[in-house]
Amino acid sequence: xxxxxxxxxxxxxxxxxxxxxAIETDSLFRHLTKEELENINFEKDYRHYKRGDVLYQEGNRxxxxxxxxxxxxxxxxxxLDGKEQxxxxxxxxxxxxxxxxxxxxxxxxxxEVIEDCSVCFIPxxxxxxxxxxxPSFSFELMRLxxxxxxxxxxxxxxxxxxxxxERLAExxxxxxxxxxxxENNYLKISLTREELANIVGTATExxxxxxxxxxxxxxxxxxxxxxxxxxxxxxxxISNVFG
Amino acid sequence: xxxxxxxxxxxxxxxxxxxxxAIETDSLFRHLTKEELENINFEKDYRHYKRGDVLYQEGNRxxxxxxxxxxxxxxxxxxLDGKEQxxxxxxxxxxxxxxxxxxxxxxxxxxEVIEDCSVCFIPxxxxxxxxxxxPSFSFELMRLxxxxxxxxxxxxxxxxxxxxxERLAExxxxxxxxxxxxENNYLKISLTREELANIVGTATExxxxxxxxxxxxxxxxxxxxxxxxxxxxxxxxISNVFG
DNA sequence: CGGTACGTTGAGTCATATCAACCATAGTGG
DNA sequence: CCACTATGGTTGATATGACTCAACGTACCG
Numbered sequence: 107x108x109x110x111x112x113x114x115x116x117x118x119x120x121x122x123x124x125x126x127x128a129i130e131t132d133s134l135f136r137h138l139t140k141e142e143l144e145n146i147n148f149e150k151d152y153r154h155y156k157r158g159d160v161l162y163q164e165g166n167r168x169x170x171x172x173x174x175x176x177x178x179x180x181x182x183x184x185x186l187d188g189k190e191q192x193x194x195x196x197x198x199x200x201x202x203x204x205x206x207x208x209x210x211x212x213x214x215x216x217x218e219v220i221e222d223c224s225v226c227f228i229p230x231x232x233x234x235x236x237x238x239x240x241p242s243f244s245f246e247l248m249r250l251x252x253x254x255x256x257x258x259x260x261x262x263x264x265x266x267x268x269x270x271x272e273r274l275a276e277x278x279x280x281x282x283x284x285x286x287x288x289e290n291n292y293l294k295i296s297l298t299r300e301e302l303a304n305i306v307g308t309a310t311e312x313x314x315x316x317x318x319x320x321x322x323x324x325x326x327x328x329x330x331x332x333x334x335x336x337x338x339x340x341x342x343x344i345s346n347v348f349g
Numbered sequence: 350x351x352x353x354x355x356x357x358x359x360x361x362x363x364x365x366x367x368x369x370x371a372i373e374t375d376s377l378f379r380h381l382t383k384e385e386l387e388n389i390n391f392e393k394d395y396r397h398y399k400r401g402d403v404l405y406q407e408g409n410r411x412x413x414x415x416x417x418x419x420x421x422x423x424x425x426x427x428x429l430d431g432k433e434q435x436x437x438x439x440x441x442x443x444x445x446x447x448x449x450x451x452x453x454x455x456x457x458x459x460x461e462v463i464e465d466c467s468v469c470f471i472p473x474x475x476x477x478x479x480x481x482x483x484p485s486f487s488f489e490l491m492r493l494x495x496x497x498x499x500x501x502x503x504x505x506x507x508x509x510x511x512x513x514x515e516r517l518a519e520x521x522x523x524x525x526x527x528x529x530x531x532e533n534n535y536l537k538i539s540l541t542r543e544e545l546a547n548i549v550g551t552a553t554e555x556x557x558x559x560x561x562x563x564x565x566x567x568x569x570x571x572x573x574x575x576x577x578x579x580x581x582x583x584x585x586x587i588s589n590v591f592g
Numbered sequence: 593c594g595g596t597a598c599g600t601t602g603a604g605t606c607a608t609a610t611c612a613a614c615c616a617t618a619g620t621g622g
Numbered sequence: 623c624c625a626c627t628a629t630g631g632t633t634g635a636t637a638t639g640a641c642t643c644a645a646c647g648t649a650c651c652g
Contacts, residue, residue, distance in 0.1 A: 183502060183503070183505075183506045185506045185507075185509070185510040185511075186510055186511070186589060189510055191505060191506040191509050191510060193502050193505065193506075205495045205498060205499065208488075208491055208492055208495045209492050209495045209496060209499070211499075214499055214502070214503070215502070237484065237487070237488055237491070238484045238485075238488070239484070241480065241481045241482070241484070241487065242481075244480070244484065244487050244488075244491070245451075245480055245481070245487075247491065248451055248480070248487070248490065248491050248494060249451055249452050251491060251494045251495060251498060252448045252451045252452045252494060253452060254498055255448060255494060255497055255498045255501060256448065256452070256457055258498060258501035258502055258505060259426060259436050259457070259458070259501055260426070260457070261505055262426075262434060262436065262501060262504055262505055262508060262550075263426045263428045263434040263436075264428075265505060265508050265509055265550070266428070266434050266508055266550025266551075267428040267429055267432055267434060267550065268428075268429070269607070269608090270607080270608065271607090298629095298630065298631090299630075299631065299632095300630080300631095307505075307508070307509025307510065308509075308608075308609085309608075309609055309610075310630090310631085311608090311609080311610085311631095311632085311633085312607090312608060312609075314631065314632060314633085315608095315632090315633085318632085318633095330631095331630095346429060512639075512640090513639080513640065514639090541597090541598070541599090542598075542599065542600095543598080543599095551640075551641085552640075552641055552642080553598090553599085554599095554600080554601085554640090554641080554642085555639090555640060555641075557599065557600060557601085558600090558601085558640095561600085561601095573599095573649095574598095
């Protein structure tokens with residue numbers, strides 16, 4: 107086996123270059139200068155995590171933020187009786203933990219790996235310096251935050267006013283737009299029933315019952331954790347997204 | 350009646366100076382330079398609204414944001430069947446609508462006056478120019494947004510996991526911290542039962558029933574819309590704020 | 593005086609949570 | 623290799639929190 111093929115085979119262990127990654131993922135970092143990107147490249151730490159690993163935990167002080175290169179992470183808050191409420195997911199190109207860095211407070215969420223991840227860890231000071239010195243980066247970060255805020259507010263309205271049934275349909279559709287379907291219309295992300303319940307904000311049993319109801323109505327098919335979307339319009343109708 | 354006394358009597362109609370106001374309210378604007386404050390002062394528009402007036406409506410394009418000088422505003426989203434979900438309140442020193450300005454999207458909330466207001470309207474361009482040219486202002490605005498985001502996430506967790514009873518107690522406590530109590534322990538803000546329901550995310554009747562239950566348990570007293578907090582510890586216990 | 597908005601109470605219903613039992617699968621260790 | 627355990631999934635029975643609907647009271651306002 108030649109050296110080249112070894113490199114090719116294990117190319118995921120090679121540290122990705124921020125400038126390349128920024129363009130590919132169309133991430134926030136595309137607003138950085140060449141010098142700034144090189145700066146991150148030099149300062150960052152490339153790390154690998156497996157399903158179930160915790161990147162940081164609610165209450166932890168963190169001294170940097172994460173940019174996801176590969177894999178999927180769930181970000182959740184822990185409520186009463188330790189029940190998780192999943193706030194968001196992060197995938198390639200997304201950054202997490204920046205909120206705690208900006209507000210200089212302990213993390214108010216926990217980040218746990220759902221699909222094996224490679225992430226870049228970037229020290230707080232780098233973020234601070236970019237925010238101070240690069241107005242257009244700063245502006246984009248602000249836009250990103252505003253966008254998340256708007257999503258959070260929408261979700262408050264949903265969760266306060268919609269039924270569990272409607273919310274579950276809506277969550278499935280969100281997963282479709284965020285993670286996409288494969289060639290056979292299977293959702294690319296797979297979650298446990300409990301995780302689904304922790305997004306929707308309901309009991310695991312309720313998710314199970316509603317999923318099999320959707321299945322009975324020929325809206326989806328269930329193959330273990332893989333969910334096939336067979337009637338997206340039907341889900342949209344249930345979810346009430348358009349009033 | 351002397352000229353002085355006329356001025357004194359009607360001093361609320363005189364346009365407040367941003368530099369004075371920024372210091373008094375300890376608002377975001379304290380991070381602006383003297384020149385920038387003078388710039389706002391020159392460009393801004395001072396407006397008055399009465400209870401029930403709408404500053405801007407969901408879906409509107411807005412070309413500026415508001416800084417509240419006096420009064421109280423509720424900011425809400427309209428859900429299914431037109432039911433309001435109150436997202437936040439704004440009072441003296443708070444700014445609203447900045448999110449839509451930053452993301453350059455139509456407003457995703459409606460702002461309506463709860464207590465007669467005086468507000469300064471500041472054109473979008475001013476905000477943009479400050480964000481671009483004043484990193485410390487920009488940073489503080491980002492912190493503010495992050496703070497709101499964190500609050501929204503907490504509320505999602507609450508609303509998904511707590512009972513209406515717990516949430517109502519929690520909302521009352523939030524109103525205490527945000528608006529305070531007068532010398533007789535009456536909440537300084539008064540809301541209709543429906544408005545309370547639209548914060549908690551429940552039906553008006555449920556709020557009424559629970560309020561009179563709290564009253565029966567000697568936690569509060571009800572005198573029309575005025576609510577007297579007689580046992581704050583009791584409310585804290587019910588609200589489950591400390592696990 | 594009638595009208596309108598808000599507040600209150602009661603009765604009935606339903607969606608959803610809770611509790612409990614059971615099955616399937618995979619990993620572990622003796 | 624098999625019992626053992628843990629985890630996740632499923633189903634049924636039951637309980638109940640909260641919503642809905644409806645009626646009525648109250649207060650203010652022109």
